[in-house]
Amino acid sequence: MPSKKSQLKKQLVAYSFIAPNFIGFAVFTMVPIIFAIALSFLHWDGSNPMSWAGVSNFVDLFDDDQFKASLKNTIVYSLGTVPLTLICSLFLAVILNQGIKARNFFRTVSFFPYVASLVAVAAVWNMIFNPSKGPVNMMLYKLGFSSVPGWAADKNWAMITIILFSVWKYMGYYMIIYLAGLQGINPELYEAANLDGTNVWQRFRFVTIPQLSATTFFVLVMLTIQCFKVYDIVYMVTQAGPGTATLVLVYDIYNKAFISWNLGSASAVAIVLFLLVLIVTLVQFNGEKRFTN
Amino acid sequence: MKKVLTIVLVLSLLMGAVFANGTKEAAPAQAGVTTLKWALWDIASTTYYEPLITAYEAAHPDIKIEMLDLGSADFMTMLQTQLSGGDSSIDVVTIKDIPGYNNLVKRNLLLNLNDKIASEGVDLSLYGGTTDQISVDGKLYGIPFRSDFWLVYYNKDLFDKAGVAYPTNDMTFAQYDALARKMTSGMGADKVYGAHYHTWRSAVQLFGILDGKHTIVDGTYDFLKPYYEMVLGEQKDGIVQDYATLKTSSTHYSGVFYNNSVAMMNMGSWFIATLINQVAQGNTEVKNWGLVKYPHAEGVTPGTTLGTITSLGVSNASKKKDAAFDFVKFVTGPEGAQIVAKTGTIPAIKNEGVIQIIASKPGFPTDSASRDALQVAKTYLEMPLHEKSAEIEVVLNQVHDEIMTNNISIDAGIAKMNEQVQKILAK
């Protein structure tokens, strides 16, 4: 049995590891966030004295068309983007972890949509998917489709366009995380599996996937958060349109905070977003624990 | 491991070096000199800031004006964040739009200028009524220094080539529509569009308010129907470029006009200076262009148009309010107007002399109609001052986008505007 003193020492050692990051983090991020949470119960325009709002900021959301549209759109967006990006990036990472020719080239290229300026990426995307003159629709016409999608200009297709764009842009980013994760897998596991006469798929299913579970948890959580917080992409590709077809939560937060200067109301939407992500993360966190134990 | 250590070492050395010079502060201000900070946007591409400041500093050696560039795209957001919580570092504030002005006033961030205007004898009658339009309960929080209005730009060469008479300063909407249809020709790379509407809501929707019977914050929008019908009809018939294509390809209106692909384009007067410069530098295919007044509804005086004003105000938290106001007075006053006009920009004081300066700028069209087009009969603000203008604008922009992309019918779109704006007004 370790003595109480050594227990305490262990705890202190652990805290000393965390402290450098945590202190900076707590002061510069945590405190403002707590302030923002408090704001959701207040009326404040950032200048005049605050006044108590109780839960009225939240109650008002029930009758807020902008909020309702953005909540629905954000959920649809996340449901589409998370699984697609996860699968594509894992697939890409596994392929680019092989000893294939020009591997470095392909890896670098996959990262391009993420690092290239968003202005350029969005411009290219919008030109390629331009409803009347873009090459994609030209090709569809030639293939004999009589009606082609309006992509970003059609309210039924705009969200799909944004989802495809996001997958394309973020695939390389998560591929990197998976690539790094793949390096951590003990090669002996594959050798053992090889001796057992397994095929490619079995090795992928029973060695790679379980070994990557910590990475996948990370990717899942980060992707979910990223999707719930999407803003830049929407701003560049559709400006939340047509109408409110791609209006997302952070867009609504921006409008409430910086167009109307209704910081309490903006915070209330942020809290809703925060709680949604927290629930999803908790579910995934429990899943991870069960998976790794 | 050794390598990692070396990298760490190098990095920490670098850090030390940069930190050392990063903490250096700017030299303290000279004794006896008051420095005023002016919040504005686009220093590099705006030509009138420097001459205004030079002229003012020459007359007031004890004042130094420092510019604070907050960028144009997010200007009002950045400005309002900087002013939050009573910071005194900004003295003079440029106000870019009316919803933003309304917010600044509501948030108590701007100084009420009434007393100063009275004591310093500022003549508000010079501003052609614009100061009344931005008074809140009789109090004025900013003085206009730029006053842009909408005109129709046209490509003379295209009209000559088609053998069609130029547009005139007295066009009804029906005549304008017919002319646009007449000027449309060609296919593919040779296609000439009769008219062009940029993707801003104001370029199309605000035709509806020019008869003075309705405003855009009314809460009922049935009066917009004929104008949407006209524009969507032109779009359907290929008279104007498709809104959806323009928007998704982020087409800038200037490129369209430069490339000889549109015969007429309605746009704000801010484009005059840019157009003159670009044509002079040979960056455009269009060589000869002209200006005419905005088209008007039946029975409305020609020269009735839309306007936007840019104003200057004094921050409520400034510690140098008197000096700041004096600078505002100079920039917005007759002297400032002269300087602004010399750069081809329309100042808020639009008297005969100012129009003369702009019209005689080299590169400005030489025909008399273009000069007369600068005479405005009546200007309606793109967004009138209203307590809820920011929120109303969000809704109007969304529904406009839906109508123009044919995602909703005109009637259903108008019904949606009516419903949602009335909800905002009732709150």
Added chain:
Amino acid sequence: MQVQNKNSKPIALLLYTLLVISALAMLLPFVWMLSASLKLDKDVFTFPIQWIPANPRWENYSEIWTMIPLLTFIKNTAKLTIIVTFLQLLTSSFAAYAFAKLHFKGRDVLFLGYVATIAMPWQAYMVPQFLMMRSFHLNNTHLAIIFLQAFSAFGVFLMRQFYMSVPDELCEAARIDGMSEYGIYAKIMLPLSVPALSTLTIFTFVNTWNDFLGPLLYLTRTELKTIQIGLRMFIGQYSSEYGLIMAASVVALIPVVIVFLSLQRFFVQGVATAGLKG
């Protein structure tokens, strides 16, 4: 997972075809940037896309240096990026070790708290944060951006996940040998996590390099501004100089690509022995 097998030749072919197609799709924006950077503004958005400009306008690349103080901006951005990346790597990997391999009170709650804050959109706490920073007189200093970026929860989360996949037995054995926790971190975990550290370096580097709204809000004095603000200087209210924006974007992209290329070789560490080659 062997592609060199005789019977897997068609699969390899299919794989390469897929790779080449996706590589083309991913390269498009970059090619477009290059081509736009050699055009006049009016030609940038013309249809159909002119991939090779008829009259390449090389002046765009010389003009960007004189029209805005681009060199100063690059220096500022480089300084910020290096400091932030360094601090981020150091503090995150340190904290992550405790979250992954040590047991202490409140570990899970604290960790969840970290992760949860990532979910808070910056727009929601931008104003309180700005007011706080200004009350510390950090407004218009590079320190503001450093503090904003360097202690992110993201880095801790990323590193923790990689440490999780390192077997606990390794640490246990070292502890029995009498190694301190700090020793285990420095001598066992750090060398093992080179791929993860490379990943974090790339991400932090790219994020800080491309950050826009933070610098825009906090750095209003020209001599402090960063390259992304510089890029926006070409986007004016009434006209946008896209040719120049893209030329500057291409210049701004070079350091990121260099960092990526020089770090990506660390992604092959484990594979060198056998890895997935089987």
